[in-house]
Amino acid sequence: MTTRRFARLLSLFASFALVGGMLTFTSASAVTTWKPRGEQYPNTVVEKDVAIPMSDGVILRGDVVRPADADGKAIAKRLPVIVTITAYNKTALGSAGGLGGTPADYLVKRGYVQLTVDARGTGSSEGIWRAFDARENKDGGEVMTWAHSSKRPWSNGITGMSGPSYMGISQLWAAAANPPGLKAIFPQVPGADVYRDVVASGGQLDVGFIPLWLGLVTATGLIPPSVGASDPQSAMTELLNHLTGAGTFTVPLLVQALGGGEPAYDGDFYKERSVKNVIDKVKVPAFFVSGEYDLFQRGTPLLFENLNKRKIPTKLVIGPWDHLQASGGTGFDKAGYGSLAQVQLRWFDHYLKGKDDARLNSDIANLTYYEQGTGKWARDSKWIGSSLEGAKLKVSGSSATGGAPGGITSGARVDGTSDIYPIPVQGLCTRSANQWTAGIPNLLLASLPCFSDNQYNDKLGAVFSSKPLAKAVTLQGPINARLYTSSIGGDGMLSVAIEDEAPDGTVSRLSGGWQVISHRALDKTKSRYLDNVLIQPFHPFTKAAQKKLAAGEVAPIDVEIFPTRAKILPGHKLRISVQAFDVPHLLPSLPDLLGVLTVMTVHSSAKYPSTINFPSVGALPTVK
Structure with a gap:
């Protein structure tokens, strides 16, 4: 057992001893016996x-x-x-x-x-x-x-x-x-x-x-x-x-x-x-x-x-x-x-x-x-605590719009390329659309199926999916999709959703992230790492740092996926969806509008090792 792993176990044991077992799941009725006091004035x-x-x-x-x-x-x-x-x-x-x-x-x-x-x-x-x-x-x-x-x-x-x-x-x-x-x-x-x-x-x-x-x-x-x-x-x-x-x-x-x-x-x-x-x-x-x-x-x-x-x-x-x-x-x-x-x-x-x-x-x-x-x-007791480990899963193979998904695995990857086409209705009927209009659609159309099932929207882009999990995978905190990407026009935006696919095919959107290719510059001093794994990239987003890809250039694009806590259960699949738009959430400024109407390609190989990086709750089990 490594010194770091031993320290984690010791810290975790101390947490249980001090707070009577935080890190345990609780029912709404079992947490507190405190009772609110009544009104003093009428x-x-x-x-x-x-x-x-x-x-x-x-x-x-x-x-x-x-x-x-x-x-x-x-x-x-x-x-x-x-x-x-x-x-x-x-x-x-x-x-x-x-x-x-x-x-x-x-x-x-x-x-x-x-x-x-x-x-x-x-x-x-x-x-x-x-x-x-x-x-x-x-x-x-x-x-x-x-x-x-x-x-x-x-x-x-x-x-x-x-x-x-x-x-x-x-x-x-x-x-x-x-x-x-x-x-x-x-x-x-x-x-x-x-x-x-x-x-x-x-x-x-x-x-x-x-x-x-x-x-x-x-x-x-x-x-x-x-x-x-x-x-x-x-x-x-x-x-x-x-x-x-x-x-x-x-x-x-x-x-x-x-x-x-x-x-x-x-x-x-x-x-x-x-x-x-x-x-x-x-x-x-x-x-x-x-x-x-x-x-x-x-x-x-x-x-x-x-x-x-x-x-x-x-x-x-x-x-x-x-x-x-x-x-x-x-x-x-x-x-x-x-x-x-x-x-x-x-x-x-x-x-x-x-x-x-x-x-x-x-x-x-x-x-x-x-x-x-x-x-x-x-x-x-903490959001990113000692019970978490920096983990990586490999993006594998190829995915075609509306076709079979590529893979996500902790094993050997398959070389592949996946084209991402700019379809300006991507994201239109998703949980993201509700989130980025402050929840107003949910007030009017709470039962709309696409708010709870992302599979329909995902057909408009590339999808990468694990096989059904043998053991649960639990993640907590910010996530980074490091996708090696090229672009015919030199720019574009990667819209990435991390998802949970149930055995019946229902796809739950857990969280999402977005990254304009020309803003890919990474400030490592402000980025966040866990066990030397980049889990939260920080991009300057300044005009001086903006740079398009050259013709034929393939570069790593770190897409910050906003933090969440989720457990993908045995029999379910962990997957990501990659698209070029997220409407009605995001649009480019007018000078950049034509630049996003281009085909991007996500690469997966030993030379271009695209990964999904995240804080794993405990050691990451084998993902096929």
Whole structure:
């Protein structure tokens, strides 16, 4: 037994001894005996559009929800304050479905104050919205300092933060400023790296979600501010600012990106807006929620890992959810800890109210995740821990569009080439289409077969598949498809789905990844390796690093497949699908449009050793 293997076993034994067997699968009813406390107050009362001055003179506005007695009179008591900063117009947020998170009344009736603030240039707030620019990010810390102040008659000086998506990202920017009084946060589905997580995964532009999102913020910003009746001059100023933001930021941003300008590449614009660059400054306990099919499937685990490594109290629950489901807490109770609102209560009661909760860390694991393939929930202490091993499987043989698949094996490979044709409907009816439109299709067409069975879409590209497995293969974390590729036109995009094929032929899409060939440059210093196996490539995605293939050139293209946890059971097949498009998710900028309408070829041989690299849970069994 190697020293490394012995160390892994020792670490695993210690984990069982310390936490009573994390790494074991649990049922929803067997995890915790904690019971949520009841309401303290029968009603709530709202003070709307309270002015919150920023250091540059801009006025943000927030709604203050306080507990009230049976007559609707506010309770005259200083209480902990939960803050939510939104770009979706706090007045309209209550009608936004899951995007708004859990209702405020649950916590307020149990002794909290809720402060919901319109971000700069949105809703009833002054200023021009520029989507997490430096000034907006500074606002977060200033809002928390304002809520902490003894000048607020309803605040006891202790604060927390909550909310999903944009509101989750806002929490991290605010926490990075280390404002006084902030004790804990609860970010659902936050992103870490704006460019790689969502804007241009693999180097093409997200045309499914980003225009929808920009349109949502712009449209809700043009709703006449609710402050108009009491302060018409301020309301007019705000509305004009919002119009200015649409004309000077939102529209030009889309035009520049589609035109192949600066926003089409990674750089200072995205660095300013990516919380991964300030996450080291976050020092307060954080409870993360993520989804297997979420927009920020890639980024949220990275944020959790950062705090987890720095031993800051942090939790992460990853469920089988898209963006709207994870934002609204749909099915959260199946993780075994109660509803999302109940867990928020427990979290804030402990860290904001100082309530003793000796079982918090034993009841709720650092990491709780849903395992695709078995439908079970598991508990662990780390996302990429010592129980994982870097593993490789070989891509073997040839695959033809609509024809027989090539192979995936741990044994001897068969030489082969597989042509990938650009068919602009690839991806159209898949789980990816639902994921990258934030889960909206699932609201309308939840029973659509192609959301749960990828076999129909896969006929439009190349497929590589193992033989039925004799033993289960379990993977956890990010995955890298290293595919040696040539291209007639020198460019193109590889869209790769990793899948589980059941004995009846049903194909479950576990996760996906994308990579533009001309953006193949690899930054090894920022890439992630496990046992010297590249599991998460990092590409610069800059204009300077962009380079097309020469005629006849074959190069390794590392395709980052977003992280997941899955077990492919005995009798099932592990497979990948390779295509040239993923619509309506991604499209190239206009200057690159003709470049993607080309035939690519994936090569498999001793000279061109294409592989699938991933963290394997335990030693990888033989895969034929």
